[in-house]
Amino acid sequence: MDRRTPAVSRPGETLLNDIEYRFRLMGQGPSPLSVDGRNLGLGLPCRAVALPELSAILMHPSCGYAARDAAWRLLVRRARTGDSAWRAGAVGVALPGLRFKAYLLAKLFTGDVQAAIVEHFLRALATVDVDRPGVVGSLLSAAFSKARAELRELEPASSGAPNHAPGAVLPPTPYGHPDLVLARAFRAEVITAQEAELIGATYLEGVSLTAYAERTGQPRWNLYKQRTAAVARLKAAIESGELSDPYADVVNEATATLAFDAPTTWKRP
Template identity: 65%
Template structure:
């Protein structure tokens, strides 16, 4: 399969086990898991990637878990994602499914955010935008996965916005007569900007976004990542202090920064932390 015949989002979901009406991301995960089964699962060579990754072949589902863990450094993340994007650009369908599979945690997070802003087939729009971003993302710059996910979010939001008048039965006016889009991005994009500028690490941005902007307590986050709850509190406090200082200094100049600043003054309901 050539790079010009990259499958569409709907084609990625086609498999014998797909249930009628199953969510697209669930269907893609099914195919992703199948690729990792058998005596020769789809994998990357950690010895070639380096940067502290295991010195062996790493099945893609395991790689996804490693890249999500807060202990995984940005250099390792970029090395892995650079390799994955290069493989996907060959047009090989198994690698396209593999790349989307590794990105599923981030795509699910963006889908959750998108569901608060848009209606329609947001999963399909998100995956389509992600596939387009694979050909455009600069793999020589740091923060490859964040760039991919941000492009997918923005592209999906734009596509869904275009569909909204037709879906609601309203007249589809000429572009010049329509109201312009809101002059701000999403708070998640501000966190991504903070990562690009070195204010936060990718893990710290995920911690802040998950525990402040979603319905996840620090206790739940600690249980999910296997980290001590008190350690998560300390890490989040330090990251929030740097983020708020950058916002107040104008380093992250954007109207959405106010939303982040307001959110970081609140905490998700959680028991008072106790030292172990």
């Protein structure tokens, strides 16, 4: 077969690319959709910040959690006004995270993963608790969990094995976020897709193990053991250079210094 012949596309596989194209257009023109960095403070630029630029700032490792939460609280509140432009803008700002979640889902299911993750992200905008820390993490985790449940129902015969179909969603583009290290670890078969989601949610997105257990319907003790084993493999792979990457140290530091949120009781379920 001619290598220039494109692979057969899966349903909805270009949706996130289409959204990104329209999102970039939002940042152009004399009056782009933007937020006022002076009002938000917390190290954000003291001027109007167009949403595409805001997305890049929030996903950079140097951006603090307080600034990220303040910006996302504003985005969620504006999206809740019913203004379609702000709902679309919130999706655009979250695109790096949505791409990663869609990438994980595409390894498990053959359905329209991009449409599912976007749909449930939009629904989560209406229900996420903006008074709790980790707003965007809660949004992405809720969208991932709901999309995974929906796709699993549509694919009852699925074995749960990774899907390497030609039309699989491409890995996320390099935004300099620690999630990319998890994606590299998954591709290297150091951790599974479920373990990548668990580590990403509970270490990088600030979701407690208890909240994650409630959200996914899994026993907390099982998740704790699963995460402990996965983190050990991840650390070993980083230290051996298997996941050589300039951002590997970010994940290594996070998993080494954050409290393990160990169960208060050590009884097996």
